[in-house]
Amino acid sequence: MRSAHVVSVVRTAEQALMSRLPEGALMRRAATGLAVHCSRMLPRVYGSRVTLLVGGGDNGGDALFAGADLAARGAFVRAVLAGSRTHPGGLAALRAAGGRVVGGGDAAFPESLGVPLPEEVETALFDTDLVVDGLLGIGGRGGLREPFAALASLASNSPAPVLAVDLPSGVDADTGEVAGHAVRADATVTFGTYKPGLFVDPGAERAGRVHLVDIGLAPELPGADLVCPQAVDVARLLPSPAAEDDKYRRGVLAVRAGSDQYRGAAVLCVGGALRTGVGMVRYGGGEDVLAQVIARWPETVGLNLDPLNSTDLGPGRVSAAVVGSGRGTGPANAGELRAVLESECPVLLDADALTLLAGSASLAELVRRRTAHTLLTPHAGELSRLLPDADRAEIEARRLEHATRAASLYGATVLLKGSTTVIAHPGAPAAVNPTGTPLLATAGSGDVLSGAAGALLASGLPAWEAAMCAAYLHGRAAELARDGAPISASDLVEALPLAAVEVRHAATEVSFPGA
Structure with a gap:
């Protein structure tokens, strides 16, 4: 059974684990696992071209450290810095290994709407063997702002495969909701535990093949918030x-x-x-x-x-x-x-x-009064009739939330049919x-x-x-x-x-x- 946990639970578990580890050890574990999966998606490491999309959060740091590992093994690694800040240790490691920054030196390019991306950024995304999405981590909520939205669109249209760090940027980790632009990945490397949004559409459809990297988090985690049977x-x-x-x-x-x-x-x-x-x-x-x-x-x-x-x-x-x-x-x-x-x-x-x-x-x-098991099997349209003030579009956008709500309302098991079948x-x-x-x-x-x-x-x-x-x-x-x-x-x-x-x-x- 694949177990998934919501962001608040993951954060608590990470803090408990980091309190017992040397500073930066947890990120290094994640980056090492990420580099392994990057290697598997490349035709070869030496001489391959890798483009990192780097946000200001920890998964941007994961991408930079993994990029440093690949650069040290002979890959040509370029980092597009898109956040208002950049993980300093990761950036230093990438530069020391021979990686380079494109599109604005050490400073991220402007986040104001309407500012075009530098030409060398677009070139890096289309003249590459792999795109690594490290724009937003599991704490991201709502639609992507610029320049993240533009980069997500370019990445999704790149001829190169896309590997997402922890989950595709623009996907809600807890629900799978996509509010606007989101990266469409061919594969996702997630750390410590699965996230619900990786299994529930529309997020699941953007995650591609999902790989779990063990970073030692399991002993800190409570029971699963969501399971995916095998x-x-x-x-x-x-x-x-x-x-x-x-x-x-x-x-x-x-x-x-x-x-x-x-x-x-x-x-x-x-x-x-x-x-x-x-x-x-x-x-x-x-x-x-x-x-x-x-x-x-x-x-x-x-x-x-x-x-x-x-x-x-x-x-x-x-x-x-x-x-x-x-x-x-x-x-x-x-x-x-x-x-x-x-x-x-x-x-x-x-x-x-x-x-x-x-x-x-x-x-x-x-x-509600039945003591014997009751199973309701609606599709989104039928569930909209069973739930007050919920229309079909809202249910399809937030399937997990509405299936769980219906199960609570009727005191029954609910199997919500559709692109992702959810059982609550x-x-x-x-x-x-x-x-x-x-x-x-x-x-x-x-x-x-x-x-x-x-x-x-x-x-x-x-x-x-x-x-x-x-x-x-x-x-x-x-x-x-x-x-x-x-x-x-x-x-x-x-x-x-x-x-x-x-x-x-x-x-x-x-x-x-x-x-």
Whole structure:
């Protein structure tokens, strides 16, 4: 599990560690790790051209010391000093190693708007083998001012790869928010611990591949503010059938999805559940929808429910229920949702169920009073209806904040779908899913996810773990389905077992290294 911490926690931990180390030791550790990753991004060190964008903070110092290391090994290193001050030790080390400053000598160039960048600065950014972004550190907030904004734009358009120091300049370390210009990096080297903004869009999309450099901070850090699961973490959570298990012990999932208008939602939701692994699916719906589900998935136990009176969860034991995908928002659907929420089993609410929830104070109160696990799976538009005074654009800009707020408001687990899938649960660290592809933006993919998460709920996983595992498998299935070619939701259903096999194999490799 990759753990991330907010800036205030990182600062406290750094101060505690620095109090026991010689002055400058922590920066030297960071700079050494940064230089190693710079070397890996260069065709070779000797004779390569490296351009440093240097701000006035500590990460500017990190960049200067790393540049000095590269210059001492034969690289041609140029530093663009952009802050109102420059780390004196780092600058001295760079000069001593043969590096040079461009664009204004020892003084930074003016920060006033409209002042053009010196020509040699633009040349340094386009006639180079690597750009190192050390403009702003993790304390940066708000949009970039000049000349930082202009340098960020030039760096992002440079033909050379860009390596960001700690996080791309212009990205909020705690939230991933980008307010204006920001550097778009090919890779980011971060120190001590991951920062939430490296995993949450729009910041994550600008971070590229993220590398963690160990500077000895771990013993000073408390529990994570955000986690990003890896394959082995998912594998350890996935239920594995035991020899004595029967279909009931493996979990029975009630699915209330689909309607005459949206029959495919039922087929895809049931398929997602079956392919993720569940003992039984009990589907309830109208005659025509039920017939289509049984035709595609004959192992389904079907219940013909009158669409105007569909409050029965069905005979026999039910371990969890999924309701809402393509179901409808009429009075009968509201009655069905109420009956499901009044049950004692874990429940997943998606799509139309979320619309009904947003429009009913009594249904919202039912969710808050539930003692069984409740999982809400909105996209940004649906979440804007669940949250007062939040529009879709605001949610997409600050996904972590709004998912966490919704989890607190409803007392439920919230899986916010989108370019970054965020899972929030009251009292737990937020989780961010690392898998997936823009190809998931296709009709029906959310129905498959609901079925997969419902299956894991039915198997006994708590909502936070079920959501995290389902999102990981769903995203990985999209990556595996057609080797990067366009996919449909039906492709996702068939690729879910491939994703499950892959993560279990990852766990085996960790348990038996070298086997």
